[in-house]
Amino acid sequence: MNAEIIAVGSEMLTHTRVDTNSLFLTEQLNDLGIEVTQKHVVGDDRERIAGLIGRAVSAVQFVIISGGLGPTEDDLTRDAVAMALGRRQLLNEPIVEAIEQRFRQMNRVMPEINKRQAMVIEGAQILANDRGTAPGQWIEEGGGVVMLLPGPPHELKSMFTKQCLPRLERIVPALAIRTLQLRISGMSESELDQAIAPIYKRYENPVTTILAHNADMQVHLRARCKTEGETMLLLAEVGGQIEAVLGERIYSRNGDPLEAVIGQKLVAARATLAVAESATGGGLADRISGVPGSSAYFLGGFVTYTKRMKVDVLGVPEEVIERFGPVSAETAEAMAHAARLRTGATWALSVTGNAGPTTDGDEAPVGMVYVGLSGPRETVSFHRQWNSDRARVRAFAGQMALDLLHRKLSGR
Amino acid sequence: MNAEIIAVGSEMLTHTRVDTNSLFLTEQLNDLGIEVTQKHVVGDDRERIAGLIGRAVSAVQFVIISGGLGPTEDDLTRDAVAMALGRRQLLNEPIVEAIEQRFRQMNRVMPEINKRQAMVIEGAQILANDRGTAPGQWIEEGGGVVMLLPGPPHELKSMFTKQCLPRLERIVPALAIRTLQLRISGMSESELDQAIAPIYKRYENPVTTILAHNADMQVHLRARCKTEGETMLLLAEVGGQIEAVLGERIYSRNGDPLEAVIGQKLVAARATLAVAESATGGGLADRISGVPGSSAYFLGGFVTYTKRMKVDVLGVPEEVIERFGPVSAETAEAMAHAARLRTGATWALSVTGNAGPTTDGDEAPVGMVYVGLSGPRETVSFHRQWNSDRARVRAFAGQMALDLLHRKLSGR
Numbered sequence: 001m002n003a004e005i006i007a008v009g010s011e012m013l014t015h016t017r018v019d020t021n022s023l024f025l026t027e028q029l030n031d032l033g034i035e036v037t038q039k040h041v042v043g044d045d046r047e048r049i050a051g052l053i054g055r056a057v058s059a060v061q062f063v064i065i066s067g068g069l070g071p072t073e074d075d076l077t078r079d080a081v082a083m084a085l086g087r088r089q090l091l092n093e094p095i096v097e098a099i100e101q102r103f104r105q106m107n108r109v110m111p112e113i114n115k116r117q118a119m120v121i122e123g124a125q126i127l128a129n130d131r132g133t134a135p136g137q138w139i140e141e142g143g144g145v146v147m148l149l150p151g152p153p154h155e156l157k158s159m160f161t162k163q164c165l166p167r168l169e170r171i172v173p174a175l176a177i178r179t180l181q182l183r184i185s186g187m188s189e190s191e192l193d194q195a196i197a198p199i200y201k202r203y204e205n206p207v208t209t210i211l212a213h214n215a216d217m218q219v220h221l222r223a224r225c226k227t228e229g230e231t232m233l234l235l236a237e238v239g240g241q242i243e244a245v246l247g248e249r250i251y252s253r254n255g256d257p258l259e260a261v262i263g264q265k266l267v268a269a270r271a272t273l274a275v276a277e278s279a280t281g282g283g284l285a286d287r288i289s290g291v292p293g294s295s296a297y298f299l300g301g302f303v304t305y306t307k308r309m310k311v312d313v314l315g316v317p318e319e320v321i322e323r324f325g326p327v328s329a330e331t332a333e334a335m336a337h338a339a340r341l342r343t344g345a346t347w348a349l350s351v352t353g354n355a356g357p358t359t360d361g362d363e364a365p366v367g368m369v370y371v372g373l374s375g376p377r378e379t380v381s382f383h384r385q386w387n388s389d390r391a392r393v394r395a396f397a398g399q400m401a402l403d404l405l406h407r408k409l410s411g412r
Numbered sequence: 413m414n415a416e417i418i419a420v421g422s423e424m425l426t427h428t429r430v431d432t433n434s435l436f437l438t439e440q441l442n443d444l445g446i447e448v449t450q451k452h453v454v455g456d457d458r459e460r461i462a463g464l465i466g467r468a469v470s471a472v473q474f475v476i477i478s479g480g481l482g483p484t485e486d487d488l489t490r491d492a493v494a495m496a497l498g499r500r501q502l503l504n505e506p507i508v509e510a511i512e513q514r515f516r517q518m519n520r521v522m523p524e525i526n527k528r529q530a531m532v533i534e535g536a537q538i539l540a541n542d543r544g545t546a547p548g549q550w551i552e553e554g555g556g557v558v559m560l561l562p563g564p565p566h567e568l569k570s571m572f573t574k575q576c577l578p579r580l581e582r583i584v585p586a587l588a589i590r591t592l593q594l595r596i597s598g599m600s601e602s603e604l605d606q607a608i609a610p611i612y613k614r615y616e617n618p619v620t621t622i623l624a625h626n627a628d629m630q631v632h633l634r635a636r637c638k639t640e641g642e643t644m645l646l647l648a649e650v651g652g653q654i655e656a657v658l659g660e661r662i663y664s665r666n667g668d669p670l671e672a673v674i675g676q677k678l679v680a681a682r683a684t685l686a687v688a689e690s691a692t693g694g695g696l697a698d699r700i701s702g703v704p705g706s707s708a709y710f711l712g713g714f715v716t717y718t719k720r721m722k723v724d725v726l727g728v729p730e731e732v733i734e735r736f737g738p739v740s741a742e743t744a745e746a747m748a749h750a751a752r753l754r755t756g757a758t759w760a761l762s763v764t765g766n767a768g769p770t771t772d773g774d775e776a777p778v779g780m781v782y783v784g785l786s787g788p789r790e791t792v793s794f795h796r797q798w799n800s801d802r803a804r805v806r807a808f809a810g811q812m813a814l815d816l817l818h819r820k821l822s823g824r
Contacts, residue, residue: 013448015439016621016632018430027427036425038460039453048449055467209428275694275715281701282687282694285715289693292769292802300721303687303697305712313712313754342725357704390704 001172002037002060003029006052008068008077009151010043021066021149021156028160030207032168033175033224034062044068049080053146057084061144062168067151069134071114077148078119078137085141089119095126099133121148127163131155138167145171176228180206180239183252184217185403192217192246199241206238214392215399216258219246251406258402259287259294265409266297271346273405275301276314276339278326279353279369284398299343304335314338327352327364332372332381340374347408348374349401350381355393369397373404380404413584414449414472415441418464420480420489421563422455433478433561433568440572442619444580445587445636446474456480461492465558469496473556474580479563481546483526489560490531490549497553501531507538511545533560539575543567550579557583588640592618592651595664596629597815604629604658611653618650626804627811628670631658663818670814671699671706677821678709683758685817687713688726688751690738691765691781696810711755716747726750739765739776744784744793752786759820760786761813762793767805781809785816792816 005026007019019041026036037060042048049068056063068077082089095118103110117134120126127136127147132155137148147164149156184192189212196219200208206223221239225231243250252261266273277284282303289298304310307326311318315338316331324330335350353369367388372381384400386393417438419431431453438448449472454460461480468475480489494501507530515522529546532538539548539559544567549560559576561568596604601624608631612620618635633651637643655662664673678685689696694715701710716722719738723730727750728743736742747762765781779800784793796812798805 013438013451014619014621015435015442016623018432018435020430023427023430026425030427037455037457038464039425041451043449045449052450207426209426211428277694278712280698281706281710282689282697282699282713282715283702285694286692286698287694289695289715289717290803290806294693295717298693298717300690300715300717300725301694302714302725303694303701303712305701305707305710309712309755313714343721391702394702 001034001062003034003062003064004038004040004056004060005036006049006056006063006065007039007041007151008044008049008065008080009041010074012041012067013043019066021151021153024153024157025064025066025160028165029062029064030222031175031177031224032172034168034172044074044076046076046080046083049076050084053081053084057141057144057146063144063146064149065147066149066156069117069136069148069150071111071116071133075116078116078121081137081139081146081148082121085121085139085146087122087139089121091115092118092120092126095120095135102133124148127159129155129159130162131158136163138164173226175224175226176231177222177224178228178231178235179223180221180235181253181255182219182221182239182243182246182250183255183257184219184246184249185215185251185258185399185406186249187217188215189217192219195245196242199238199245203234203238206235208238208242214395248407248410248412257291258399258406260291262288262402262406262409263291263294263297265406266347269346269409272297272299272344274299274339274343274345274348275401276304276335276348276350277301278304278310278335278351279355280351280394280398280401281305283394284349284351284401287398287402299345301343302339310335315342325364327354327368327370329370329372329381329383332370332383333374333379334372336372336374336381337379346376347405349405350374351397351401353383353393353397355390355397357390367393369393369400371397371401371404373401373408375408413446413474415446415474415476416450416452416468416472417448418461418468418475418477419451419453419563420456420461420477420492421453422486424453424479425455431478433563433565436565436569437476437478437572440577441474441476442634443587443589443636444584446580446584456486456488458488458492458495461488462496465493465496469553469556469558475556475558476561477559478561478568481529481548481560481562483523483528483545487528490528490533493549493551493558493560494533497533497551497558499534499551501533503527504530504532504538507532507547510547514545536560539571541567541571542574543570548575550576585638587636587638588643589634589636590640590643590647591635592633592647593665593667594631594633594651594654594658594662595667595669596631596658596661597627597663597670597811597818598661599629600627601629604631607657608654611650611657615650618647620650620654626807660819660822660824669703670811670818672703674700674814674818674821675703675706675709677818678759681758681821684709684711684756686711686751686755686757686760687813688716688747688760688762689713690716690722690747690763691767692763692806692810692813693717695806696761696763696813699810699814711757713755713760714751722747727754737776739780739782741782741784741793741795744782744795745786745791746784748784748786748793749791758788759817761817762786763809763813765795765805765809767802767809769802779805781805781812783809783813783816785813785820787820
């Protein structure tokens with residue numbers, strides 16, 4: 001079973017707008033076992049829209065059209081569908097009344113133009129819109145279905161989920177879908193792909209996707225079979241091989257990001273955390289404090305962008321910086337140690353480095369970063385150098401710091 | 413003059429991938445005065461690709477196809493174009509040699525399969541690829557042009573800019589394009605649109621786009637006329653009206669973000685900046701230190717996520733927090749004042765609030781944020797309450813703090 005998705009709207013043909021509805025629709029359709037064979041974006045032009053619909057209807061079983069259902073003269077999807085299918089449009093009085101009532105609730109009178117939204121293709125089922133004024137339509141045609149959905153993503157998602165999915169599930173043989181989501185730290189995207197491609201490339205089902213955001217990696221496996229038992233077995237077979245290869249580099253199996261997993265471990269250990277940052281400039285604290293409930297374990301920290309801040313405010317001994325330089329293992333360790341001392345936290349992370357774009361005088365080379373961790377038993381540090389831009393070096397450095405703490409909290 | 417863009421590749425039909433090449437191509441084509449009337453995404457299927465190409469060639473003057481030029485059997489764009497145009501493919505020996513040499517430079521032998529990349533449509537001009545092995549093709553057909561470009565964005569951009577643009581400029585009457593980019597602070601997207609829509613809606617040229625990222629707004633105007641003089645006049649006419657309406661809320665006309673504009677003002681005034689954050693948890697320092705060269709004026713700051721951090725580390729008087737609460741004008745002002753005192757900075761910003769998702773006991777309501785600013789002459793504070801999620805409240809609060817400092821540095 002195949003589908004084509006058509007997004008209607010001239011604004012989707014500008015250089016700043018992407019059609020994202022089709023990503024949601026693709027995921028939903030794939031979960032039903034329906035493949036998307038083509039996607040189209042077309043402007044507000046009746047003949048062009050009708051041309052696309054006519055060809056799609058003759059090529060695939062399901063045609064999903066988003067957008068162009070508003071009240072203005074630019075909203076041509078209804079007219080184009082009527083033209084392509086050779087059907088009439090009829091004014092639907094209950095829809096007129098529903099729209100009028102919506103306007104009354106806002107203390108306004110329905111403009112005459114909104115009656116356009118009550119025009120229904122002959123033989124269509126009406127799809128209620130609980131997020132806006134434009135109703136959708138479900139039109140069965142020659143063994144297939146044409147769906148008209150509104151363009152705004154929150155309206156489309158609600159309507160597809162509540163109105164289209166139940167109808168599709170009656171048509172399409174049911175499949176059991178299960179997903180496995182692994183999050184991985186301490187590997188680059190190419191290292192990760194090299195490690196697991198020999199496994200996942202052997203299977204079309206489950207579908208395996210690698211998502212990389214800066215240094216944070218995710219592997220998604222989505223399996224679909226006729227029964228839940230088959231799906232679980234298949235997912236266990238492929239997921240098990242991938243988990244065996246990645247081992248301890250997997251830090252989460254439920255979608256939680258690294259900073260949330262660390263938070264859970266800190267809460268469980270009744271421990272607290274502080275940070276002292278220079279190269280990441282607040283980005284590490286930002287990630288840690290972005291977790292809802294982080295105030296239970298995150299005390300706060302220091303952004304020490306100058307030597308004076310490191311010495312006077314944080315309490316790093318001046319002679320350490322003088323002797324080893326601000327970007328050094330010794331300074332990273334002294335920063336972590338001082339942050340722990342000044343705040344009373346169980347653990348303190350530090351980051352010092354040169355994120356670029358320039359290096360002056362005796363400073364460290366661009367991309368060189370030291371990360372320190374001070375805990376109840378010892379203070380350690382590690383360094384790496386990245387050949388990348390300022391924003392990415394900062395993001396990589398934050399990930400490296402969290403990875404270090406996570407490994408320590410996991411007893412490694 | 414119209415164009416259609418076709419992206420080829422089954423991976424573009426998954427729920428995680430968007431075709432972004434078409435955004436680049438749309439911008440480039442629009443700048444030449446060519447409108448994009450349709451965009452398509454199609455999988456690795458010869459008949460479907462050929463069907464799209466055949467219809468596009470008969471509908472528009474320019475057809476641009478990206479992807480499917482690799483060496484494997486899945487790469488079917490060349491075959492599909494040959495089928496759609498009814499032309500033969502010929503093996504091009506110089507391309508074979510060039511690919512062989514590329515492999516030799518990597519100390520490898522060219523696999524036989526790579527010869528597929530040397531197949532050229534009869535009558536095509538070859539477009540050199542300086543970023544990869546797949547050459548592009550420029551095929552003139554019935555008064556129009558079909559362009560075959562590689563899928564990887566950096567290859568496509570380089571090839572389009574170096575090979576296609578000069579050829580297109582010979583065909584298409586030249587237009588002078590000028591853009592105006594305004595960045596605005598202190599307004600919501602709907603306030604901004606309401607203020608300027610009555611102006612920009614009266615003009616199809618320039619094209620006006622509003623971009624919103626959290627609380628940071630941008631207005632882009634792109635004008636194109638036959639001569640530079642006409643373009644400049646038109647841009648001045650429309651841009652002038654918009655600038656008059658927005659006035660001092662415009663903080664940048666060259667694309668610089670708010671934190672960079674603030675940095676320039678601090679450098680010019682030989683002033684320095686420190687921060688003390690609780691609700692934004694490092695996000696404010698992160699934005700400020702994200703500007704290259706910010707170490708010239710940014711000293712650093714405090715992330716004070718607990719009362720003890722505010723009192724013992726930052727130096728806020730305990731009685732202020734006791735009496736007015738951690739989320740209050742008094743605490744915000746005491747935090748800014750203490751940060752300035754502790755660091756010796758000319759200016760210090762503070763943020764305290766409740767970003768949610770929950771409020772406990774005597775704490776402030778979710779979404780309530782106070783921002784403080786301490787300077788050489790006075791310490792002030794402002795507050796706002798947002799009805800939004802944690803991440804957005806944090807982002808809005810950071811923007812509000814920067815907006816406050818920017819207004820002060822601008823003498824307002």
